[in-house]
Amino acid sequence: MAVYTAVDDLALTAFLHDYDIGDLLSAKGIAEGVENTNYVMMTTEGTYILTLYEQRVDAADLPFFLNLMNHCADKGIATPQPLPRKDGTLLGELCGRHAAIVTYLDGMATRKPKPLHCAELGRGLAAFHDATLDFGLRRPNALGVASWGPLFADSRDQADEVVPGLVALVDDELGVLNASWPTDLPQGVIHADLFPDNVFFIGDALSGLIDFYFACNDTLAYDLAICINAWCFEDDLAFNVTKARAMIQGYNAVRPLSAAERDALPLLCRGAALRFCLTRLHDWLRVPEDALVTPKDPRPYYERLRFHRSVSSATEYGL
Ligand SMILES: Nc1ncnc2c1ncn2[C@@H]1O[C@H](COP(=O)(O)OP(=O)(O)OP(=O)(O)O)[C@@H](O)[C@H]1O
Numbered sequence: 169m170a171v172y173t174a175v176d177d178l179a180l181t182a183f184l185h186d187y188d189i190g191d192l193l194s195a196k197g198i199a200e201g202v203e204n205t206n207y208v209m210m211t212t213e214g215t216y217i218l219t220l221y222e223q224r225v226d227a228a229d230l231p232f233f234l235n236l237m238n239h240c241a242d243k244g245i246a247t248p249q250p251l252p253r254k255d256g257t258l259l260g261e262l263c264g265r266h267a268a269i270v271t272y273l274d275g276m277a278t279r280k281p282k283p284l285h286c287a288e289l290g291r292g293l294a295a296f297h298d299a300t301l302d303f304g305l306r307r308p309n310a311l312g313v314a315s316w317g318p319l320f321a322d323s324r325d326q327a328d329e330v331v332p333g334l335v336a337l338v339d340d341e342l343g344v345l346n347a348s349w350p351t352d353l354p355q356g357v358i359h360a361d362l363f364p365d366n367v368f369f370i371g372d373a374l375s376g377l378i379d380f381y382f383a384c385n386d387t388l389a390y391d392l393a394i395c396i397n398a399w400c401f402e403d404d405l406a407f408n409v410t411k412a413r414a415m416i417q418g419y420n421a422v423r424p425l426s427a428a429e430r431d432a433l434p435l436l437c438r439g440a441a442l443r444f445c446l447t448r449l450h451d452w453l454r455v456p457e458d459a460l461v462t463p464k465d466p467r468p469y470y471e472r473l474r475f476h477r478s479v480s481s482a483t484e485y486g487l
């Protein structure tokens with residue numbers, strides 16, 4: 169559950185005086201999510217999401233995230249739109265935390281994506297990439313290729329206890345990726361964490377993209393590689409080429425991939441699998457005593473990485 173900061177009605181009513189969104193009717197903490205405190209809030213004007221940013225989010229990054237959502241929502245992408253305060257700013261303070269209010273998006277995340285969902289996601293991701301091309305702010309990827317070596321160094325001693333064979337695999341993979349990571353592919357703003365829990369659908373139609381708190385500037389096709397990892401493997405860890413084909417075709421229909429991007433896809437998928445394997449391993453080994461949430465298992469991403477290492481060309485992703 170993720171309501172780290174309890175907000176009472178008096179504090180919230182006072183906070184809302186700085187907005188033009190009516191009077192408070194109700195506010196309920198949302199259990200999902202692990203990073204921040206979220207409330208679904210109803211006022212006389214409508215339904216909104218109130219987010220209080222907790223310690224792990226760097227306050228200096230908040231203008232990037234909020235302006236990015238605003239930029240995309242203005243362009244018709246299904247991202248939450250931050251509500252401006254009466255002074256025009258997007259960020260306030262509530263209960264000692266930075267806080268913002270964004271529009272509530274209808275729809276539901278799907279736990280078992282079908283190929284149709286993957287095609288929608290591909291189209292939505294490409295539209296998001298296109299919409300960000302003229303976004304003015306920049307944020308480097310703190311979890312990009314250069315970070316993976318140092319990240320692993322912090323967990324290397326215990327890695328084989330979590331997944332036998334992990335040290336040898338990751339050492340080898342870091343050597344390959346550091347030597348051959350593509351640097352000349354089209355760049356832009358990527359979501360960087362577009363897992364099924366961050367995408368809403370109404371029926372089979374995409375209705376919302378949320379959780380922009382890893383968004384950054386990086387290689388656009390790397391974002392697609394993250395989605396292939398997150399959406400196109402079954403619970404038994406088998407790769408589902410039908411889902412990958414649907415996703416890539418959907419993406420390609422909106423933002424055609426260059427030949428260089430297509431060729432790089434196996435390598436980008438390896439990088440994406442390694443990134444989530446390493447961040448999960450890091451968190452797995454450092455569960456706080458009072459943890460409210462179970463850490464995510466690194467093993468499925470170790471298995472994905474082994475799969476991508478066996479791929480010899482992008483055609484194996486259904487291209
Ligand atoms: N704009 C929105 N419209 C509707 N529901 C939302 C919206 N934003 C967040 N939610 C709900 O709140 C939940 C938590 O949001 P989110 O995933 O952003 O949490 P977080 O703690 O910031 O991130 P993380 O998933 O990385 O832990 C979502 O699963 C969703 O149910």
Ligand SMILES: N[C@@H](CCO)C(=O)O
Pocket residue numbers: 361363444448464
């Ligand atoms: N999507 C991430 C978690 C936090 O964003 C993962 O599955 O490892």
